Amino acid sequence: MLTEMSLESRVIDEIDRLKPDLIKQIQEMVRIPSENPPGDEVQVSEYLASALESLGFKVQLVESKPKRVNTLGVIEGTGKGGNLLWNGHMDTVPVGNLDNWTVEPFSGEVKEGRVYGRGSGDMKGAIVSAMIAAKALGNTGIELGGDLHLHGVADEEFFGRYGTKYLCEKGYVKGIDAAIVGEASTREGRVMARPAVRGRTLLKLHVKGISAHSSRPEHGVNAVLKMSKLLIAVNETEFSFPSHGLLPDPTIAPGTTIKGGTKDNIIPEDCEAICDVRTVPGMSPDKVLQDVEAILKKLHAEDPEMQATVTSPLSKPPSEIPITHSLYQSAADATQRVMGYKLEPLGASGSNDTSYLTNIAKIPAMAFGPGGGNAHAPDEWTDIETQLNFSKIYALMMMDICGVKQ
Numbered sequence: 001m002l003t004e005m006s007l008e009s010r011v012i013d014e015i016d017r018l019k020p021d022l023i024k025q026i027q028e029m030v031r032i033p034s035e036n037p038p039g040d041e042v043q044v045s046e047y048l049a050s051a052l053e054s055l056g057f058k059v060q061l062v063e064s065k066p067k068r069v070n071t072l073g074v075i076e077g078t079g080k081g082g083n084l085l086w087n088g089h090m091d092t093v094p095v096g097n098l099d100n101w102t103v104e105p106f107s108g109e110v111k112e113g114r115v116y117g118r119g120s121g122d123m124k125g126a127i128v129s130a131m132i133a134a135k136a137l138g139n140t141g142i143e144l145g146g147d148l149h150l151h152g153v154a155d156e157e158f159f160g161r162y163g164t165k166y167l168c169e170k171g172y173v174k175g176i177d178a179a180i181v182g183e184a185s186t187r188e189g190r191v192m193a194r195p196a197v198r199g200r201t202l203l204k205l206h207v208k209g210i211s212a213h214s215s216r217p218e219h220g221v222n223a224v225l226k227m228s229k230l231l232i233a234v235n236e237t238e239f240s241f242p243s244h245g246l247l248p249d250p251t252i253a254p255g256t257t258i259k260g261g262t263k264d265n266i267i268p269e270d271c272e273a274i275c276d277v278r279t280v281p282g283m284s285p286d287k288v289l290q291d292v293e294a295i296l297k298k299l300h301a302e303d304p305e306m307q308a309t310v311t312s313p314l315s316k317p318p319s320e321i322p323i324t325h326s327l328y329q330s331a332a333d334a335t336q337r338v339m340g341y342k343l344e345p346l347g348a349s350g351s352n353d354t355s356y357l358t359n360i361a362k363i364p365a366m367a368f369g370p371g372g373g374n375a376h377a378p379d380e381w382t383d384i385e386t387q388l389n390f391s392k393i394y395a396l397m398m399m400d401i402c403g404v405k406q
């Protein structure tokens with residue numbers, strides 16, 4: 001037991017020593033823009049590939065579509081142990097209106113113990129925390145029993161079609177026993193974990209009208225007007241769902257985008273709108289679609305001129321693991337050792353790539369990571385001490401789940 005303790009403290013000391021590397025690497029990654037949309041991970045994936053190679057990872061670049069690249073690294077285990085995946089996305093949301101930023105979004109400016117910039121907290125910083133953990137294990141001479149995979153993925157900020165979803169569908173995560181998705185899971189600086197996540201289903205509503213000269217609206221059917229009636233009805237939908245306890249109840253945001261009409265003096269014959277539905281475990285995307293189809297049917301019965309259809313162009317199911325699961329327990333144990341307090345689960349309204357890992361690849365996955373400061377907003381930042389703490393926690397989890405070769 002004594003040697004095990006000293007191994008752990010050697011790793012933790014090594015991570016403290018690597019603090020300047022951690023800061024420098026977060027800055028370097030922030031300085032490589034990878035905004036999505038438009039979506040282009042080429043440069044950042046190459047940066048990550050060479051960083052992983054220098055740590056002894058075997059690296060493969062997986063291009064799922066031109067310019068959409070995933071960086072897959074693995075250090076193969078030397079014996080028996082669990083195969084662990086650490087997953088983090090390399091794309092970021094766009095900078096938005098530059099006037100709202102007080103720092104340069106791609107400078108990686110360091111002040112007040114934080115690194116600032118687009119992607120610092122969501123989630124290039126987390127990727128660096130995982131790399132520093134792997135580096136500290138290597139520098140300490142630790143060889144893991146199971147395989148350690150580190151994936152930098154594309155497209156998380158738009159449904160992961162070219163990132164984690166693609167990797168799960170194409171078999172790139174085969175043989176992995178558990179996955180940490182390094183999405184932010186802190187609250188006011190406290191380390192927490194997100195064992196459950198809501199799903200997301202996009203609905204596309206289409207209303208067909210009849211065009212006419214707009215000086216005689218009675219000769220046509222105004223598709224935009226019908227759509228407004230439909231959106232209000234969808235907004236009032238009451239989904240049946242099992243209450244989750246940790247996650248917020250399902251929500252529906254009708255008309256997050258809307259398109260209709262062709263000219264100011266023509267009654268619009270088409271209108272299309274998107275509704276963003278967030279689901280909880282126990283709800284399926286198909287059931288959401290059926291519920292909305294029932295609304296369309298009802299409205300059509302009341303008003304035969306209401307010609308509407310609904311489809312679901314994109315969806316990701318909700319996901320969860322029980323807190324009794326060994327992955328959560330490993331995180332709890334590492335948090336206790338590093339932070340000195342009990343890990344508690346955090347509910348969140350958003351969604352993330354754990355959905356694909358648990359639902360498609362059947363790999364238990366949990367969101368657990370630093371960052372999150374002003375995510376998706378101007379002056380995004382990440383706290384350096386929290387980054388360093390997560391490096392320590394990740395390192396202990398890698399040792400625990402993969403096992404250490406004696």
Ligand SMILES: [Zn+2]
Pocket residue numbers: 089122123156183
């Ligand atoms: Zn993210």
